[in-house]
Amino acid sequence: MERNMSCSYCKAIALRNGDTYAGEYFADKMQGYGVYCFANGHCYEGSWHEGKRQGIGMYAFRNGETQSGHWQNGVIDIPSSQSATYPVSPVAVNHSRVLNAVQEARTAAKKAYDVAKVDERVNRAVAAANRAANAARVASVKAVQNQMHHNVNSKSIPITIV
Template sequence: MSSREEGMNKHKKNKNKINNDVVVDVDVGEGDVIEGVEFYSNGDFYEGEFHGGRCSGSGVYHYFESGRYEGEWVDGKYDGYGIESWARGSKYKGCYKQGLRHGFGVYKFYTGDSYAGEWCNGQSHGVGVQACSDGSCYVGEFKFGVKHGLGCYHFRNGDRYAGEYFGDKIHGFGVYHFANGHYYEGSWHEGRRQGYGMYMFRNGDGRCGEWDAGNLKLSLPPQNDAIIRTVQAARKTAENAINLPRKDDHVNKAVIAANRAATAARVAAVKAVQNQMGGKFCDIDV
């Protein structure tokens, strides 16, 4: 999902390199927080609070022609809660740490796709919900931006899978239910039936045995020990995936906190502009 983020790579260097080029015309203590405006040579500008000459507290950062961030800052970086939005319509609400999405939050893409859940160092990582504009949906674990661990996927055609993922692919033990009533319980490898498993048709007939690249290689009776063990493992794994605790409450609280932080940032931005108009600050282009 991170591949579709707009403006982040283009502006990250400027965003994290905010320096102390705000000139103050009044006496300010070293530990005081002040409101000011700072402009940058690439067309970006910041309105909000400064501490020690760097963006700290609440403020709004405007990217030239591509979007803005409204929220909390620490030492020149997004840190805390905030809202980041892009010109094409994508938006993130949630928590940040040292300039990256970290904690809980919701990212809604302009395409209609979305991710709500845990983040780590700018990537979906932990438990989350990935919903796509085509109606498909994944609820489960992520690792470094891809589906990894236990999860449930509901496909747009009505199929559904519950089980293990590895590197964004169905991999391990799991149960796959087809929209036509058929289902498979068993082992998977990179999205294909691989190893032992049982395929059941809606009329009650079945095919059991060892599978290779999605095809039945060796037919075995349902009473075979390897089949029984594999089917039991697949069912248990699917049950664990279905019962995986969701993080909806944490996400909702993060969104509420982000909305509040964005409001505070807009208030600080207004004060910064008022100070500028009142002659308290001189802006220096960076």
């Protein structure tokens, strides 16, 4: 699978359309925290629910501009405010809270990627141990068979002539 290296957090899944996603899944849909990078260079980092942007998150355009706040059903419904003391509206989300949530998403995505790498190493070690155990079983069976064959050939069978 090819990966989009323009976004350092999108290492987990490369999609057919050129987009990438690193984060949590449930029932084959993006769920929880994750980072989705579009092939055009835009990225969304934050919360997902049933494959749609849902909750606190930040959308970064390739020109460096960002749009952050609370997302509902894939669309931003409460933009963040830069000021903690004078928010744009009484329900506005503070920008620093969004940045903290995005940082948590980045950390979660990195941990998910690291866990996958560890799981891969563990699976390889288990497979190698299984191959070694099977080889030991085969060797022990052959040794027993050789011993039995040797014992049968070493016993003299009396010949009686009638």
